[in-house]
Amino acid sequence: MAETTTRAKLRWGLLDVIVVVFALVPVLWIASLSFKTPGTLTDGRFWPREWTLDNYRTIFETDQFVRALANSIGIALIATAIAVVLGAMAAYAISRLDFPGKKLLVGVSLLIAMFPQVSLVSPLFEIERQLGLFDTWPGLILPYITFALPLAIYTLSAFFKQIPWDLEKAAKMDGATQGQAFRRVIAPLAAPGLFTTAILVFIFCWNDFLFAITLTSTERARTVPVALSFFTGESQFEDPTGAICAAAVVITVPIILFVLFFQRRIVSGLTSGAVKG
Amino acid sequence: MADIVLDKVGKRFPDGTVAVRDVDLEIADGEFVILVGPSGCGKSTTLNMIAGLEDISSGELRIGGQRVNDKAPRDRDIAMVFQSYALYPNMTVRENMAFPLRLAKLDKETINSKVEEAAKVLELTPLLDRRPANLSGGQRQRVAMGRAIVRQPKAFLMDEPLSNLDAKLRVQMRTVVSRLQKQLGTTTVYVTHDQTEAMTLGDRVVIMRGGAVQQVGPPQELYDHPRNLFVAGFIGSPSMNFLHAAVQDGKLRTAVGDVPIGDRIRRGLEAGDAPRELILGIRPEHFEDAELVDDDTRRRGLEFEAPVDIVESMGSDKYVYFTVEGERASAAELEELAADAGADFSGGGAGLVTRLSAESAVREGESRRVWFNLEKIHLFDPSTGRNLTLHEGRSSGALAD
Ligand SMILES: Nc1ncnc2c1ncn2[C@@H]1O[C@H](COP(=O)(O)OP(=O)(O)OP(=O)(O)O)[C@@H](O)[C@H]1O
Ligand SMILES: [Mg+2]
Numbered sequence: 001m002a003e004t005t006t007r008a009k010l011r012w013g014l015l016d017v018i019v020v021v022f023a024l025v026p027v028l029w030i031a032s033l034s035f036k037t038p039g040t041l042t043d044g045r046f047w048p049r050e051w052t053l054d055n056y057r058t059i060f061e062t063d064q065f066v067r068a069l070a071n072s073i074g075i076a077l078i079a080t081a082i083a084v085v086l087g088a089m090a091a092y093a094i095s096r097l098d099f100p101g102k103k104l105l106v107g108v109s110l111l112i113a114m115f116p117q118v119s120l121v122s123p124l125f126e127i128e129r130q131l132g133l134f135d136t137w138p139g140l141i142l143p144y145i146t147f148a149l150p151l152a153i154y155t156l157s158a159f160f161k162q163i164p165w166d167l168e169k170a171a172k173m174d175g176a177t178q179g180q181a182f183r184r185v186i187a188p189l190a191a192p193g194l195f196t197t198a199i200l201v202f203i204f205c206w207n208d209f210l211f212a213i214t215l216t217s218t219e220r221a222r223t224v225p226v227a228l229s230f231f232t233g234e235s236q237f238e239d240p241t242g243a244i245c246a247a248a249v250v251i252t253v254p255i256i257l258f259v260l261f262f263q264r265r266i267v268s269g270l271t272s273g274a275v276k277g
Numbered sequence: 278m279a280d281i282v283l284d285k286v287g288k289r290f291p292d293g294t295v296a297v298r299d300v301d302l303e304i305a306d307g308e309f310v311i312l313v314g315p316s317g318c319g320k321s322t323t324l325n326m327i328a329g330l331e332d333i334s335s336g337e338l339r340i341g342g343q344r345v346n347d348k349a350p351r352d353r354d355i356a357m358v359f360q361s362y363a364l365y366p367n368m369t370v371r372e373n374m375a376f377p378l379r380l381a382k383l384d385k386e387t388i389n390s391k392v393e394e395a396a397k398v399l400e401l402t403p404l405l406d407r408r409p410a411n412l413s414g415g416q417r418q419r420v421a422m423g424r425a426i427v428r429q430p431k432a433f434l435m436d437e438p439l440s441n442l443d444a445k446l447r448v449q450m451r452t453v454v455s456r457l458q459k460q461l462g463t464t465t466v467y468v469t470h471d472q473t474e475a476m477t478l479g480d481r482v483v484i485m486r487g488g489a490v491q492q493v494g495p496p497q498e499l500y501d502h503p504r505n506l507f508v509a510g511f512i513g514s515p516s517m518n519f520l521h522a523a524v525q526d527g528k529l530r531t532a533v534g535d536v537p538i539g540d541r542i543r544r545g546l547e548a549g550d551a552p553r554e555l556i557l558g559i560r561p562e563h564f565e566d567a568e569l570v571d572d573d574t575r576r577r578g579l580e581f582e583a584p585v586d587i588v589e590s591m592g593s594d595k596y597v598y599f600t601v602e603g604e605r606a607s608a609a610e611l612e613e614l615a616a617d618a619g620a621d622f623s624g625g626g627a628g629l630v631t632r633l634s635a636e637s638a639v640r641e642g643e644s645r646r647v648w649f650n651l652e653k654i655h656l657f658d659p660s661t662g663r664n665l666t667l668h669e670g671r672s673s674g675a676l677a678d
Contacts, residue, residue, distance in 0.1 A: 164363065166359050173351075173355065174376050174380060180380065189367060
């Protein structure tokens with residue numbers, strides 16, 4: 001019995017290691033490249049022979065990258081905040097109320113999530129140019145919200161459905177308005193859901209390349225993934241690989257921070273003890 | 278403190294279900310009223326309408342003389358205890374109890390002293406800093422009570438608050454609820470499924486069936502003078518025995534012999550539309566082993582002989598089950614009661630449940646002579662369920678002329 005469990009543990013452990021290595025090797029490779037000097041860049045070694053921070057210095061010295069980073073952070077944060085707030089309200093209504101057109105609403109949001117984004121790019125480009133939204137922050141924030149909302153609504157309504165309705169009734173009996181009941185009782189309990197959704201939406205906005213490249217043309221609204229593709233290096237003769245790698249490392253940092261920051265708040269089983277079922 | 282008046286209150290859900298119809302009820306200030314009835318009869322809906330959690334479809338609800346139909350729950354100043362307790366899991370016990378006070382914007386010191394006081398009454402003081410997840414069922418129940426009483430509301434509403442507790446704890450909490458209500462003197466409406474809670478807790482009991490009130494009165498009155506078949510069968514455990522009875526030659530022909538018709542019964546039967554086929558109702562405790570009945574008592578009742586099926590000795594008395602021949606009593610109410618009580622319900626069958634003295638030497642398998650008290654019998658109209666023995670003088674039995 002004990003033997004099988006240790007064997008099982010070993011097997012699982014091995015499997016985990018394989019998966020982690022498989023996922024992390026490219027990341028580590030990029031990190032390694034970002035620390036190499038142009039001369040040793042192509043030596044094929046995993047561990048850099050000569051360490052240098054030049055690549056990082058380069059990218060932070062170029063205005064291009066810093067502007068793109070600011071754009072990325074700003075756009076992703078705003079889009080996430082709006083999508084989560086709107087999504088929370090929609091999901092709450094869907095999980096709690098029976099209103100005419102509810103099925104339609106859910107169906108349409110599913111449709112949006114499934115719609116191939118590539119086919120929307122050209123019309124969006126035209127629309128945004130007409131409206132003057134092209135190459136602006138709102139020009140990216142709006143489509144991001146549109147495509148993040150279905151995701152937000154789905155994840156959040158699953159979370160809201162788990163919260164006993166009696167809690168809301170109890171809050172109302174205790175003298176809370178509908179808004180207070182939501183903010184002080186329901187939202188804290190749905191917090192894990194809100195944070196999970198926020199992470200997913202943020203990653204979606206942060207990683208987007210398609211919209212960012214078609215709906216921007218200058219540094220005004222260009223985000224990092226796009227800026228990276230325009231990287232040329234200091235001069236025509238310089239190989240930008242090292243700088244691109246450094247930039248790639250830099251842009252994973254906010255994601256990691258974001259996840260770490262919110263992960264601590266995702267305490268599951270928060271609703272236990274509320275009601276006796 | 279306030280009285281609660283339901284004036285022809287009704288509830289129709291959007292899907293067409295009529296859950297409550299024309300309920301008239303006046304609950305006096307400080308009164309403890311129990312709503313009881315089978316599952317789905319509209320007890321919770323009625324309570325939720327008083328609370329303001331459900332809209333009232335028709336009629337008027339007045340609390341303290343004021344019409345509150347359109348007021349939000351928070352403007353009605355009523356506290357509610359839920360069957361599921363509904364404690365806020367993200368808050369400690371102290372925060373849970375303080376929540377209504379914080380919403381009422383009281384200052385910190387007042388809140389603290391009120392919470393401490395309520396905690397003391399409910400013996401929750403050592404638990405104040407725990408979270409609901411780390412409490413036992415009974416403790417959670419008391420926190421839910423605490424949250425209701427801190428605010429000193431006009432009324433308490435409780436929806437089956439004890440039904441999630443085990444039997445022993447339930448008995449214990451029943452006394453807590455009872456004591457608390459007497460101490461605070463707050464108007465209370467209490468929904469329950471439980472016979473014992475209904476009989477012991479309240480000043481008055483409201484029996485509901487299919488959204489309509491069947492009878493309202495003190496527990497003892499409902500027990501002694503049920504207005505109809507449904508109330509008679511619902512109140513009492515084991516429940517009343519129902520037998521088919523046919524009016525023939527000035528007598529009632531039943532499976533337990535021919536019952537003479539007294540003057541008062543006759544008057545009830547002669548009054549207009551009384552049918553020839555009736556249902557006879559006798560409570561288990563109105564039977565007695567014929568050997569143990571003295572002559573004086575014997576004259577007030579009737580004897581019959583029947584085979585003994587099962588004897589259950591309870592120590593203080595014996596539950597004896599007899600099989601009697603003859604037609605089963607049948608009525609819509611009885612079927613409903615049987616469905617609600619599940620297999621336990623024996624009122625509708627040909628079996629007879631009796632409660633005899635512990636001294637009775639009755640044994641299973643033998644045939645035994647049994648006496649029953651004619652003054653205590655009830656006669657019901659099978660089609661309307663009306664109790665025909667219930668007249669102006671109420672306490673009248675068949676022979677009491
Ligand atoms: N939202 C709703 N829509 C339609 N019908 C409903 C709704 N809520 C309750 N009902 C119906 O109303 C009737 C009364 O329900 P209610 O919850 O008041 O019963 P209850 O007496 O509390 O029963 P229980 O003892 O099982 O709690 C039931 O037939 C139920 O199916
Ligand atoms: Mg109920």
